[in-house]
Amino acid sequence: VRTRLQLLASSYRLRLALGYMVVVALVAGLWGWSLFGPITDAVIEQQQTHLQGVAQAAALVLGAPDVEITPAVAELVKGTDLRMTVVAADGAVLADSAEDPGSMENHSGRPEIRMALEGSVGRDIRESATQGIEQMYVAVPARYARERVALRVSESLERIGEIGAQTRRTGLALLGVALVLALIVGLRIATLAARPIERLAQSATTMASGDLGVSVPAESGALAPLASALSTLRTQLRERLGALETERTNLHTVVDGLADAILLLDGEQISVSNRAASDLLALPVNGVAGRSLADSGLPASLIAAIRDRLNPTRAGSTEVGPDPRGRSLRLTIAPLDRSGAERTLVIISDITDRTRVERMRRDFVANASHELKTPTAAILLLAESAENAAADDDEAQALAFVGQIGQEAARLRQLVIDLLDLSRLETPIVQGAVTDLREAVDLSLSAHSRAASTKGLDLKADFSAVENEDVFAAADRTDIAIALDNLLANAIAYTDSGEVRVVVDATGDIVKLVVSDTGMGIPTEDLQRVFERFYRVDRSRVRDSGGTGLGLSLVRHAVERAGGKVSIESATGEGTRATITLPRAR
Numbered sequence: 001v002r003t004r005l006q007l008l009a010s011s012y013r014l015r016l017a018l019g020y021m022v023v024v025a026l027v028a029g030l031w032g033w034s035l036f037g038p039i040t041d042a043v044i045e046q047q048q049t050h051l052q053g054v055a056q057a058a059a060l061v062l063g064a065p066d067v068e069i070t071p072a073v074a075e076l077v078k079g080t081d082l083r084m085t086v087v088a089a090d091g092a093v094l095a096d097s098a099e100d101p102g103s104m105e106n107h108s109g110r111p112e113i114r115m116a117l118e119g120s121v122g123r124d125i126r127e128s129a130t131q132g133i134e135q136m137y138v139a140v141p142a143r144y145a146r147e148r149v150a151l152r153v154s155e156s157l158e159r160i161g162e163i164g165a166q167t168r169r170t171g172l173a174l175l176g177v178a179l180v181l182a183l184i185v186g187l188r189i190a191t192l193a194a195r196p197i198e199r200l201a202q203s204a205t206t207m208a209s210g211d212l213g214v215s216v217p218a219e220s221g222a223l224a225p226l227a228s229a230l231s232t233l234r235t236q237l238r239e240r241l242g243a244l245e246t247e248r249t250n251l252h253t254v255v256d257g258l259a260d261a262i263l264l265l266d267g268e269q270i271s272v273s274n275r276a277a278s279d280l281l282a283l284p285v286n287g288v289a290g291r292s293l294a295d296s297g298l299p300a301s302l303i304a305a306i307r308d309r310l311n312p313t314r315a316g317s318t319e320v321g322p323d324p325r326g327r328s329l330r331l332t333i334a335p336l337d338r339s340g341a342e343r344t345l346v347i348i349s350d351i352t353d354r355t356r357v358e359r360m361r362r363d364f365v366a367n368a369s370h371e372l373k374t375p376t377a378a379i380l381l382l383a384e385s386a387e388n389a390a391a392d393d394d395e396a397q398a399l400a401f402v403g404q405i406g407q408e409a410a411r412l413r414q415l416v417i418d419l420l421d422l423s424r425l426e427t428p429i430v431q432g433a434v435t436d437l438r439e440a441v442d443l444s445l446s447a448h449s450r451a452a453s454t455k456g457l458d459l460k461a462d463f464s465a466v467e468n469e470d471v472f473a474a475a476d477r478t479d480i481a482i483a484l485d486n487l488l489a490n491a492i493a494y495t496d497s498g499e500v501r502v503v504v505d506a507t508g509d510i511v512k513l514v515v516s517d518t519g520m521g522i523p524t525e526d527l528q529r530v531f532e533r534f535y536r537v538d539r540s541r542v543r544d545s546g547g548t549g550l551g552l553s554l555v556r557h558a559v560e561r562a563g564g565k566v567s568i569e570s571a572t573g574e575g576t577r578a579t580i581t582l583p584r585a586r
């Protein structure tokens with residue numbers, strides 16, 4: 001653009017200068033042409049008059065008596081370019097200063113001679129028959145030896161032509177000088193005139209190259225409206241671009257703020273991608289805009305799923321995964337233009353968490369149903385057996401079956417209690433709840449004292465570390481009760497002899513509850529998993545303990561929702577030690 005504008009400006013200058021030159025050439029040419037003819041005519045006229053004077057003077061000389069004509073004629077034009085001829089009344093040449101009169105033809109036919117013989121002055125310009133060059137002739141009547149003769153003086157026009165040529169040369173030289181001056185002056189004026197145009201062109205060029213900060217010079221005169229229009233254009237452009245930029249940034253922020261990955265496809269070309277796309281799909285930080293699907297770095301399974309829905313485009317969602325990073329994704333395809341289906345919006349959401357929760361829920365329902373089914377089936381079977389024993393009057397056997405029915409019913413009840421506790425722990429926590437740990441431990445111990453004494457176990461609480469201190473935990477008392485009850489139940493259930501002890505401790509902002517026993521312990525390889533729902537170390541143990549496999553998961557759930565932690569240390573045959581830490585309340 002720049003060079004084209006410059007070219008335009010320079011050609012504008014040249015055109016202006018050339019215009020000047022044409023005007024000067026026309027004026028000078030017309031002037032020269034109008035003067036040249038009259039000047040030539042005047043010179044000829046002047047020369048003819050001169051020749052006439054010479055002829056008349058010579059006629060006087062010839063008229064004198066006893067003149068010898070040939071030497072007189074020669075003498076009269078001696079030392080000049082003139083030629084003198086004397087012609088008799090019959091046209092015979094009597095004397096000539098240049099030729100031998102004998103060799104010359106009869107001159108009666110020459111117009112100037114004829115006129116002179118008739119008594120007036122004759123003039124003519126023609127090519128000389130004898131010399132072959134343009135001649136100017138002037139003839140006057142004269143007398144020689146009392147006879148009427150014509151005396152003619154002639155001169156070559158060559159000289160006059162030379163004067164004309166000289167005049168023409170000078171004129172052309174002057175014209176040349178005038179043209180050069182016109183060119184110089186024209187260029188100078190054009191430069192002055194072109195400068196503001198070039199300034200504006202410069203501004204326009206800078207604007208066109210994208211720099212809208214450029215100042216537009218304020219011009220005066222005819223260019224003022226153009227300059228102000230350019231300036232307004234720049235301001236408006238800047239404002240619009242600013243508004244567009246703001247809008248773009250807002251849109252970008254919104255798109256980047258979305259949790260779902262967004263890809264805008266032009267055919268298979270990615271034209272827009274957001275931050276979530278980079279995070280979720282482990283794509284380069286500066287996005288994949290500009291790349292094609294194939295080399296975007298997306299997992300192959302995802303590309304295949306996108307392509308599957310692109311050709312032909314089918315709007316809607318599918319689930320993909322788990323991908324190599326173990327995540328489940330939901331892919332939603334939304335074609336943007338109904339016609340060509342060229343542009344497509346692809347939304348990819350991470351549904352890993354949701355999928356996991358759903359799976360856990362499914363597993364839980366299956367496990368819980370299974371756990372409920374087992375004692376129920378046992379009870380039905382035992383009831384049938386008791387009935388049969390009663391029919392056979394085998395009272396002892398019947399009573400044994402009834403006893404077992406009681407055990408299965410107790411297990412069922414425990415399962416229902418645990419499930420109720422579990423659903424209770426799903427309800428929102430009570431904010432600002434405070435529990436006195438002395439009270440909670442005493443209450444829990446008294447609830448389990450009968451079970452402990454039945455097994456001959458020593459069940460006791462140890463508050464020695466917190467003597468004379470209040471020990472309050474920032475937690476809901478029912479949550480603490482659920483945790484303590486389950487830990488104590490396990491300790492008593494999996495200990496055959498020895499003691500079960502609860503130690504209460506407090507350090508800084510933390511309160512600690514340690515439940516330890518001298519029981520069978522937990523094999524190291526199972527320690528990791530005992531907190532899982534329905535996980536049991538050894539199914540055969542459970543028969544006797546009546547455990548549901550939910551106890552420790554309830555403990556962890558109850559403690560963690562109060563902001564605390566629970567851990568278990570144990571080894572086979574060396575007892576078990578469960579530690580709960582909770583934030584302290586003052």
Ligand code: ADP
Pocket residue numbers: 486490491492494495517519520521522530531535536537538541542545546547548549550551552553575576
């Ligand atoms: P359950 O209701 O079966 O006791 P829990 O979730 O409370 O289920 O415990 C999971 C498993 O951990 C139990 O099946 C048991 O084998 C083992 N366990 C828990 N507490 C103790 C303990 N104090 N001593 C030995 N084993 C334990």
